[in-house]
Amino acid sequence: MARVVVDVMLKPEILDPQGQAVANALPRLGVTEVSSVRIGKRIELEFVGEPDLDKAREIADKLLANTVIESFTISVADDKGQVEK
Amino acid sequence: MARVVVDVMLKPEILDPQGQAVANALPRLGVTEVSSVRIGKRIELEFVGEPDLDKAREIADKLLANTVIESFTISVADDKGQVEK
Amino acid sequence: MKIGVVTFPGSLDDGDARRAARLAGAEAVQLWHADADLKGVDAVVLPGGFSYGDYLRCGAIARFSPVMEKIIDAAKGGLPVLGICNGFQVLCEAHLLPGALLRNSHLHFRNRDQKLRVENTSTAWTSGYTEGQEIVIPVKNGEGCYQADEHTLDALEAEGRVVVRYVEGNPNGSQRDIAGIRNEAGNVVGLMPHPEHATEALTGPFGGGVDGLVMFTSVLASLGVKA
Amino acid sequence: MTTADTVDLAEKTPDEEQPYAALGLQPDEYERIREILGRRPTQSELAMYSIMWSEHCSYKSSKVHLKQFGEKTPKNNRMLAGIGENAGVVALNDEIAVTFKVESHNHPSFVEPYQGAATGVGGIVRDILAMGARPIAVMDQLRFGAVDHPDTPRLVHGIVQGVGGYGNCLGLPNIGGETVFDPCYQGNPLVNALSIGVLPISRLQNKTASGVGNAVILMGAKTGRDGIGGVSVLASATFEEGSEDSRPAVQVGDPFMEKLLIESCLEIYDAGLVVGIQDLGGAGLTCALSETSAAGGLGMRAYLERVPLREASMEPHEILASESQERMLLIVAPENVDAVLAICDKWGVLGTNIGEITEGDRLIISWNDQIVVDCPPGSLADDGPVYARPLREPADLILLQADRAETLPRPTDLRAELLTLVASPNLCDKSWITEQYDRYVLGNTVLAQPEDAGVIRIDEESNLGVALATDGNGRYTRLNPYEGAKLALAEAYRNVSVTGATPIAVSDCLNFGSPEDPAVMWQFAEAVRGLADGCLEMGIPVTGGNVSFYNQTGTVAINPTPVVAVLGVLDDVTKRTPMGFAEAGDTIVLLGETREELSGSEWAWVRHGHLGGQPPKVDLLGEIKLADALRVADLVSAHDLSDGGLAQALTESVLRRGVGATVELPGDAFVDLFSESAGRVLVTVKDVEALRAVVGDIPLTVLGTTGGDALTVRREGPGAVNTQFEIPLTELAEAHQGTLARLFG
Numbered sequence A, B: 001m002a003r004v005v006v007d008v009m010l011k012p013e014i015l016d017p018q019g020q021a022v023a024n025a026l027p028r029l030g031v032t033e034v035s036s037v038r039i040g041k042r043i044e045l046e047f048v049g050e051p052d053l054d055k056a057r058e059i060a061d062k063l064l065a066n067t068v069i070e071s072f073t074i075s076v077a078d079d080k081g082q083v084e085k
Numbered sequence C: 001m002k003i004g005v006v007t008f009p010g011s012l013d014d015g016d017a018r019r020a021a022r023l024a025g026a027e028a029v030q031l032w033h034a035d036a037d038l039k040g041v042d043a044v045v046l047p048g049g050f051s052y053g054d055y056l057r058c059g060a061i062a063r064f065s066p067v068m069e070k071i072i073d074a075a076k077g078g079l080p081v082l083g084i085c086n087g088f089q090v091l092c093e094a095h096l097l098p099g100a101l102l103r104n105s106h107l108h109f110r111n112r113d114q115k116l117r118v119e120n121t122s123t124a125w126t127s128g129y130t131e132g133q134e135i136v137i138p139v140k141n142g143e144g145c146y147q148a149d150e151h152t153l154d155a156l157e158a159e160g161r162v163v164v165r166y167v168e169g170n171p172n173g174s175q176r177d178i179a180g181i182r183n184e185a186g187n188v189v190g191l192m193p194h195p196e197h198a199t200e201a202l203t204g205p206f207g208g209g210v211d212g213l214v215m216f217t218s219v220l221a222s223l224g225v226k227a
Numbered sequence D: 001m002t003t004a005d006t007v008d009l010a011e012k013t014p015d016e017e018q019p020y021a022a023l024g025l026q027p028d029e030y031e032r033i034r035e036i037l038g039r040r041p042t043q044s045e046l047a048m049y050s051i052m053w054s055e056h057c058s059y060k061s062s063k064v065h066l067k068q069f070g071e072k073t074p075k076n077n078r079m080l081a082g083i084g085e086n087a088g089v090v091a092l093n094d095e096i097a098v099t100f101k102v103e104s105h106n107h108p109s110f111v112e113p114y115q116g117a118a119t120g121v122g123g124i125v126r127d128i129l130a131m132g133a134r135p136i137a138v139m140d141q142l143r144f145g146a147v148d149h150p151d152t153p154r155l156v157h158g159i160v161q162g163v164g165g166y167g168n169c170l171g172l173p174n175i176g177g178e179t180v181f182d183p184c185y186q187g188n189p190l191v192n193a194l195s196i197g198v199l200p201i202s203r204l205q206n207k208t209a210s211g212v213g214n215a216v217i218l219m220g221a222k223t224g225r226d227g228i229g230g231v232s233v234l235a236s237a238t239f240e241e242g243s244e245d246s247r248p249a250v251q252v253g254d255p256f257m258e259k260l261l262i263e264s265c266l267e268i269y270d271a272g273l274v275v276g277i278q279d280l281g282g283a284g285l286t287c288a289l290s291e292t293s294a295a296g297g298l299g300m301r302a303y304l305e306r307v308p309l310r311e312a313s314m315e316p317h318e319i320l321a322s323e324s325q326e327r328m329l330l331i332v333a334p335e336n337v338d339a340v341l342a343i344c345d346k347w348g349v350l351g352t353n354i355g356e357i358t359e360g361d362r363l364i365i366s367w368n369d370q371i372v373v374d375c376p377p378g379s380l381a382d383d384g385p386v387y388a389r390p391l392r393e394p395a396d397l398i399l400l401q402a403d404r405a406e407t408l409p410r411p412t413d414l415r416a417e418l419l420t421l422v423a424s425p426n427l428c429d430k431s432w433i434t435e436q437y438d439r440y441v442l443g444n445t446v447l448a449q450p451e452d453a454g455v456i457r458i459d460e461e462s463n464l465g466v467a468l469a470t471d472g473n474g475r476y477t478r479l480n481p482y483e484g485a486k487l488a489l490a491e492a493y494r495n496v497s498v499t500g501a502t503p504i505a506v507s508d509c510l511n512f513g514s515p516e517d518p519a520v521m522w523q524f525a526e527a528v529r530g531l532a533d534g535c536l537e538m539g540i541p542v543t544g545g546n547v548s549f550y551n552q553t554g555t556v557a558i559n560p561t562p563v564v565a566v567l568g569v570l571d572d573v574t575k576r577t578p579m580g581f582a583e584a585g586d587t588i589v590l591l592g593e594t595r596e597e598l599s600g601s602e603w604a605w606v607r608h609g610h611l612g613g614q615p616p617k618v619d620l621l622g623e624i625k626l627a628d629a630l631r632v633a634d635l636v637s638a639h640d641l642s643d644g645g646l647a648q649a650l651t652e653s654v655l656r657r658g659v660g661a662t663v664e665l666p667g668d669a670f671v672d673l674f675s676e677s678a679g680r681v682l683v684t685v686k687d688v689e690a691l692r693a694v695v696g697d698i699p700l701t702v703l704g705t706t707g708g709d710a711l712t713v714r715r716e717g718p719g720a721v722n723t724q725f726e727i728p729l730t731e732l733a734e735a736h737q738g739t740l741a742r743l744f745g
């Protein structure tokens, strides 16, 4: 299946209040072993034909990420990792 | 590095207005080969010691995802795919 | 004088911006996102709202609309452009202004009457204020936290390009309390607060302030009209 | 192509087992369906009947009571559309009308707080749009469990962000609402949403599918598996914790699509291109197809394979039951179809011709040439079951009413008492919530929270405007549903009147437990009787509303919570009276009589966790007199007294603009401060004698003067113990304004 994944994360130097909020909430759930949390976007692009990584990169650069504050990673979907529920 | 990634996506039957908006915008950028777009969250959990997948799953289930509308995947960070900028 | 107000799908304060332009004495002209035509307007307002739903990133999609292509060129040619809230976000996405606007640091949408200090009056949109003047204008945004790298921020400060600053409380965590900035030439200004919501005593900020009207009279003045 | 359960098949297999019970139908209801059809229903028909005959859609338990609104409420020539329409429509003058309605989205908001609340706002806005109006504002009435319950933060954050997220993105100012915390709402939060719209009377729309040969156009979002069976599963049965599997897919709202839907529909109305229109809410296509065709008294033919789907695998009964949001159904003359679709295209909204009006009186729906539905639409829309359910006064009511709060121990330190009360969750400042809502957009908001009523300018030339307020006190209604409903009406009426507006219409949202519990049903019957009698007495009609039953967990129901909305008109909004002391030197006057009425009060609840006795006495004719006086009097400010009594009203009035006050209490200082007697308003004036001249026999008490930076309370005469105190405004603000941020920030 021709799915390309673009992961967009805030650049490390940019403050991530959302991740911060989650990190702060964890102790209340009894979680102490997580030192930091970053929250970004996972964007799945379904291609009609063959997954086109260069095209995906172009789209990410132009539209999906604002490279002033964000960086992105391109990969072809590999559905490992166990899906829940 | 002990980073666990939680990918949270809307369940397939749930409307994804965000992905839809992007999909509708692509043709205006001259992109015609993308048939559908889904947008979810990528959450990176930095563990102090060993990455604990079960712990991550518990956090995802309790806090990161609302399993009424979302499903999630847990994986250990593997930084393949080429990072840009 | 004609002030054009762009209507993107999802624009919300376009009607208010047109009303403000009228109250300032201009002719308000509606510009449609899909028309690559500025209808001969003398200035342009990019209004607040949620263009295209603002689903990906505020302003990210609007920036690619046909009318924006024209506005980007015209702005580089000196056309006065004011981006309000979502309009500010569009201007940053279009790289007419530096930096970006992120999720408010407290993660909430916040609507309140906000005190601002006018830091720079050498712009098409703030010439009617006096430097250091304190004004009250409503803010209402979820993603108004201005961010740029230190180098850019220093440059903005050094060149007097910070136009308005939040005082007595920063509503969104914006760096250096920045509420609005301008380009080098001063014809392009972007700000998070909503001057169009402070143009009538009846509906303006609590207490009846009309401080926002000056932005619209300023541009008319700068266009050589008695405001 | 898969095959569906067709009418043919249903005729050939009469004895096929059908899961009607699982769909919430009673055996006798199922039998009636078979009689109506003369055969077993198809799977699609069964889905449609189960939805249309559900409590939520058919009002089968409430109908017999609600008819009082029609019978009792005064005939009124302002009313252009009433109960039965998507929303009531009231004329402001010969050209302009407004339409408003309040509706519940309680159960979905418990399952998925953000989306539940968001789609609640979206749903009520479409009702307003369907009447031909441009929506111009929203309000939200929220009830949560105890602030310290572990699940409350999830609901508060999700629901408030949902209301804001949708309303803000839609560009509708939020001009008011309610926020109440009470353990009785644990597991059953109430999310009511109100919307108001304005229309030229000539643009009034209806849902009648008239004109044989006219096209049936579906507009808006694609149809997906959202909330399949949501209406029947979620809103028509007691919600079982952990029944994940029976949960329908939650609807996700798309306010951006709704905004486009609004703009395109208004353009279509103005071009005169539509014969009839109906919004798709809960019950989706099922409701829209059957109600429009039933209203037209004609037949309809619909082709489900034409419906744009999000998931190709959807089956006909799913397409019919889907609750996908942001959709409208239009009836359009053939020659106008292209024009309608062109406008859809301009706004980027899907428009699809899915059928036509036919001769006869059958609703016939096919899917890929297979007939899956063939029934009389009226049997779905109008001839649902009607129950006169058993009523029984709650067994504990006599004891409850005997346990009066007037006998509770009283405080000696009134200063501390006041600071505690005004900081309590129900009385504290609500800015932490209301700052998450846009109150400025559209540029016509004259008054909004924390004012007593929201005031919106309708016409920029004439300054014609409207005022809106909603109220409902579940504790009062628990103690006495009949009087409690009248009290809710009285308070909303008063909140509108303090702005100087003339109340002209009522809408309501009746939130109750299970109608199958005779005690709940009794509370419901009494509340409806009270509201209907009250409206008759006050001379303003109920124009529409909504009933939400099954707000209970197990056998424990919520306090009966009728939310009453009152709409008022202001000929000139520039003359409205705001709340809050404006400047030093004005005279502070209390209008109305203060009695020793503490039962059901916020004081009794906060101080003693006590609920008992009879709610405050309500005098509706007195309220009318008061309102009339407020309209003619020359007032600097006005603020009604309600929950928390004078202590609360003084606190809100001094903090509004930071103008202090010194007041002298006439009677028992404690009662003066904390009694919740109805029919009272706190005003400030320049000239007391001029006020005296217009209030007639309404009790008038001069309390003191505005000014300074403290709230100073004095009480002359004997027996005054610790009743003289002074609270700096900074300290008062600290107490009143910090609470919600501290709890949920």
Ligand SMILES: Nc1ncnc2c1ncn2[C@@H]1O[C@H](COP(=O)(O)OP(=O)(O)O)[C@@H](O)[C@H]1O
Binding pocket: D139, D140, D141, D142, D174, D175, D176, D177, D178, D179, D430, D433, D434, D448, D449, D450, D451, D452, D453, D470, D471, D495, D640, D642, D643
């Ligand atoms: N959920 C809410 N949304 C919008 N406004 C609210 C909400 N909750 C409370 N408010 C506003 O806060 C103010 C105080 O509420 P309340 O004390 O219930 O008013 P009142 O007692 O006059 O009915 C009012 O202006 C009300 O509209």
Ligand SMILES: [Mg+2]
Binding pocket: D451, D452, D495, D639, D640, D641, D642
């Ligand atoms: Mg009030």
